[in-house]
Amino acid sequence: MAEPSEAREALRRLAFTPARPHLVIGLLFLVLGLLVTVALLRPDGDEPWRNARTEDLVQILDDLGARQGRLDAEAARLARLQDDLERGSTVEALAESRRTLEGLQVLTGTTAVYGPGVTITITDPDGAVDSVVLLDAVQELRDAGAEAIQVGSTRIVVDTWFGDGPEGIVVDGQPVPSPIRVLAIGDAEGLAAAMSIPGGVADSVRTRGAEFEASVDESVSISVTVPESAG
Amino acid sequence: MIAIIGLLVGIAIGILWHPTVPLWLEPYLPIAIVAALDAVAGGFRALMERRFDDRIFVVSFLSNVVIAAFLVFLGDQLGVGAQMSTGVVVVLAMRIFANAAAIRRILFRA
Structure with missing residues (x-):
């Protein structure tokens, strides 16, 4: 354990003597300063929730979840409608029309x-x-x-x-x-x-x-x- | 002295150049900073204890940054990136506090 006075002496030496062998260290500190600056000056971007609090984020997430649920329900309803239109009514109506056509063809004698x-x-x-x-x-x-x-x-x-x-x-x-x-x-x-x-x-x-x-x-x-x- | 000059030059470059961080590097930036600060604190403590070695400082600085970034990368790959970042930051912060305490004891006998 060094004495405090010695430590202060070392600190003084480090600060005021032209430190020849510390070139690499200076370079590393340069990198550190660059990193800190970059991190602090990071563009805020346009996301308002980057700095939002957790509770707010949870609230936003809940809202989005509820909205997604509504949209999912809507999508399912429309898919069912499409299903009905394709298979249920149209195809069934088509088959019914074909049966009617066959009956009429028999009655009008256009088919054997x-x-x-x-x-x-x-x-x-x-x-x-x-x-x-x-x-x-x-x-x-x-x-x-x-x-x-x-x-x-x-x-x-x-x-x-x-x-x-x-x-x-x-x-x-x-x-x-x-x-x-x-x-x-x-x-x-x-x-x-x-x-x-x-x-x-x-x-x-x-x-x-x-x-x-x-x-x-x-x-x-x-x-x-x-x-x-x-x- | 040169350390302070380097730091100021780095800050000046950062402000003037205003580089944009690539997105893939974004999660590693704070980790790298904290790791570097840990190395600096360790180096400062060694300096106070009169056993500072610039070679050790350089190696510890670089290895700290690389290992911390690697850990976060590994955490990302394992799907626990956020937790791993937190863990690394906590450990490094503890080391910084320990070093700061040692420095404080030496400088002020307190």
Whole structure:
């Protein structure tokens, strides 16, 4: 331990003697002064919270958190809305429209139809069965829920007409060959039952001396279509 | 003498040049300053005890700064940068106080 007087002496020597070997030390102090100055003169920047107190910062953080929560909720709500619009309403509406379109295509006869149904054969060598009876049969089939009907080689649609020509029944201008074949697709049992009710189509055909035969088929094919432009 | 001149020149350069600290260096600046101050305090104490060695002073100054900066860097990498900075500053401040106490005892016998 040095004496205080000696220490003071050393201090005096250090302060007032040209210190030759202390060049590096001077350099280090220069660096230190530079660092301190730089640290103290650091640009304040434009962040007002650089010198804010902790409580203030916590308050600001809370506010920001609450705001973020609100915005998150809003974003989630909008995302749900978008979801509903894309999948829920629009796509579902589109699928519904497609189903409606398919149904309408079947009804207007612009597409081929396969499915269970009945095949009706009317054997009428005398020509006793006229268009009225055939129209009754078609109406009866429609009432029974037939989705698609074909008479002879003609698809029965909304604007199909029935008439009597010199060679027999005419449907949409096409003569119906004998024996008359009617294909109907729908609830097969229901269609068959509708044909055979007492006083129905089958009875009226038979009273005219013709043969009526209805057979239930698992797969009836109606491939005749009406051109779409015709509608 | 030269130490005081160096210090003044450094301050003058800092004020006049007004350098901007790179962002990656920002966290190390206060640590480096405190480490340097610790080295200065240690050197001053050694001077008072008449065992000052400029070589030791230079080495301790540089190693103090480098080690302190490295510790903070390590803390940053480990995700405890703020705590490490605090720890380093606390330790260095304690050393500065200890050195200051020793200097005070020698100078004023108190």
